[in-house]
Amino acid sequence: MLQKKMYLNGEWVDARSGETREIINPYNQEVIAIVPEADVEDAKQAIKIAREAFDNGEWSHLPGAERGHKLFLLAEKIEENKQELAELETLDTGKTVTESIADMEDIAGVFRYFAGLADKDGGEVIESPIPHSTSMVVREPVGVCGQITPWNYPLLQAAWKLAPALAAGNTMVIKPSEITPLTTIRVTELMEEVGIPEGVVNVVLGPGATVGNELAESEEVDLISFTGGGATGRKIMKAAAGNFKKIALELGGKNPNVVFADADFETAVDQxxxxxxxxxxxxxxxxxxxxxxxxxxxxxxxxxxxxxxxxKLGSGFEEDTEMGPLISAEHLAKVERYVEIGQEEGAKLLVGGSRPEDPELQNGFFYLPTILDGCTRDMTVIQEEIFGPVITVETFKTEDEAIELANDSNYGLAGAVWTNDMYKANRVTRALRMGTTWVNDFHPYFPQAPWGGYKQSGIGRELGHIGLEEYQETKHIFQNLDPQPVHWFTKK
Incomplete structure (x- = not known):
């Protein structure tokens, strides 16, 4: 069993209170680690350290190329340790090792991408309408960033926040989900190895209601980035209003997968x-x-x-496993209840809808992949994010009806269209109110392309050059090269 600590000002420390939390393997409920359970005072200390490191430290003043070099080194470290990191991620989340290894490769790519951007935006000179003057626009780091990451992709989501924040020259306090902190801790150890200065990255482990709320409320934090549920996102927005800090929120989705009759049938089913x-x-x-x-x-x-x-359900460490467990008993119960509600509202259960009977899976938080047919747009299972292995089925007759159904949601994160008619594909994707639309594919993303949603799926974008700009302030600098008096209220 692992014994881990928090990371503050370049030191590995326990929570001030001495409180700890057990980290559970969702496959069998075994305790895999003991970690500190921080509180508000720990969060305040971390913020103070990050503030001092930004105001008086070297990181924000380093040339972008030097910051980028550190991130390139970190990307190499992640690749070198991807098997270890992947196994930690699988222990923590229950996903398959194959998925986790793919995550680690993507994570290395994210750090490498933002490493390359670190010295690419030197600002711009703009033409001044005033004679004998210069005018330029520069980008500077925001300052101290609070970053709160979710449990489903612990290190991937951390990378999406850490990489651009570091490239831009910020300091930060990151709070991973209290139930999946292990890979964030391990990557922080790798940051030590590549020489990220003390105080630049601080890791606080603890609940969102205390530690996360302090990050959102603190007037010493200049930006708060959060990935998670809408209810928590609303609380963070309200807390952030205290000092009008910048906010970046990715709040989930209820994503349509639209299949037209002319699509490649086999591929569309598989996808x-x-x-x-x-x-x-x-x-x-x-x-x-x-x-x-x-x-x-x-x-x-x-x-x-x-x-x-x-x-095939099973352990993420077994090669033939296609789907692992849900993250926790609480989340399993939530998914079960949604499927019950769906049937109560008139949906027809075609397959799944229960926990598996396999004795080997009884200690884990498993739920059978499920399909609900006959769904209508007014149903709870259509309008609310279930966040489990549940497919709801709706039908359409016309292209306009398909668009109307797909857009009938408070969310707008992503969606896909399946058709062999590229003119139709273009019409439909342009009509969808979503941050990402795929044609004849599902799930691909890469660091060069922005990620984020419309409507209640969030505010701002991660990845791409826009993802770097989220962590920067834009400053206009005007210089008069021939200053002259204007004789303001001068008496003759």
Whole structure:
């Protein structure tokens, strides 16, 4: 069993209170680690350290190329240790090692991408309308950043926040989810190895209601970035209003997967499984809303049900496992209740809808992949994010109806369109009110492209050059090269 600590000002420390938390493996509920359980005072100390490091430290004043070099080194360290990191991630989250290794490769790519951007934006000179003057625009770091990451992609989401913040020259306090902190701790150890200065990155472990709230409320924090649920996002927005700090929120989605009759049938079915069941559906961009053209609906759903029955549940460390457990008993109960509500509101259960009977899975938080048919837009399971391996089925007859159904949501994170008619694909994707739209694919993302949502899916963007700009302030510098008196109220 691992014994881990928090990271403040370059030192590994316990919580001031001495409180600890057990970290549980969701596959079998075994305790895999003991970590500190911080409180408000620990958070305040971390913020103070980050403030001092920004105001008086070297990091924000280093040339961008030097910061970028550190991030390149970190990317190499992550690649060198990707097997260890992947196994930690699987222990912590229950996902398959195959998924976790892919995450680590993506994470290295994120740090490498922002390392390359660190020295690329030297500002710009703009033409001044005033004679004998210069005018330029520069970008500077925001300052102290509070970063709160979720439990489903602990290190990936941390990388999306840490990499641009570091590249821009900020200091930060990061709070990983209290139930999945292990890979964030390990990467912080790698940051030590590559020489990220003391106080630049501080890791506080503890609940969102205390530690996270302090990060959002503190007037010493200049930006708060949060990935998680909408209810918490609203609380963070209110808390951040105290000093009008910048906010960046990614708040989930209820993502449509629209299949037209002219799509490649086999590929669309296969990708519908991937869209909804990848990481047991615990993905903000999961394609849980299957919206299929009426003429192929029966055949499509029949095939989907048959393949769903064959999905292999098990340990993330077994090669043939296709889907691991949900994250916790609490979350399992939440998913179960949503499926019950769906049936109470008129949806038809076609497959799944219960915990597995396999004796080997009884100690884990497993839930069978599930399909609910006959769903309508007014149902709770259509409008609310289930965050589990549940597909809801809706049908349409016309292109306009498909667009209307897909957009009928408070969320707007991502969506996909399946068709062999590229003119139709262009019309539909342009009409969808979502931050990312895929055509004949689902789930791909890469560091060069921005990620974020419309409507209640959040504020701001991560990744891409826009992701770097979230962690920067824009300053205009005007210089008069021939100053002259203006004789303001001068008496003659």
């Amino acid at each position: 519908a499984l991937n869209a909804a069941y990848f990481h047991a559906g615990q993905v903000c961009s999961a394609g849980s809303r299957l919206i299929v053209e009426e003429s192929i609906k029966d055949a499509f759903v029949k095939e989907l049900v048959e393949r769903t029955k064959g999905v």
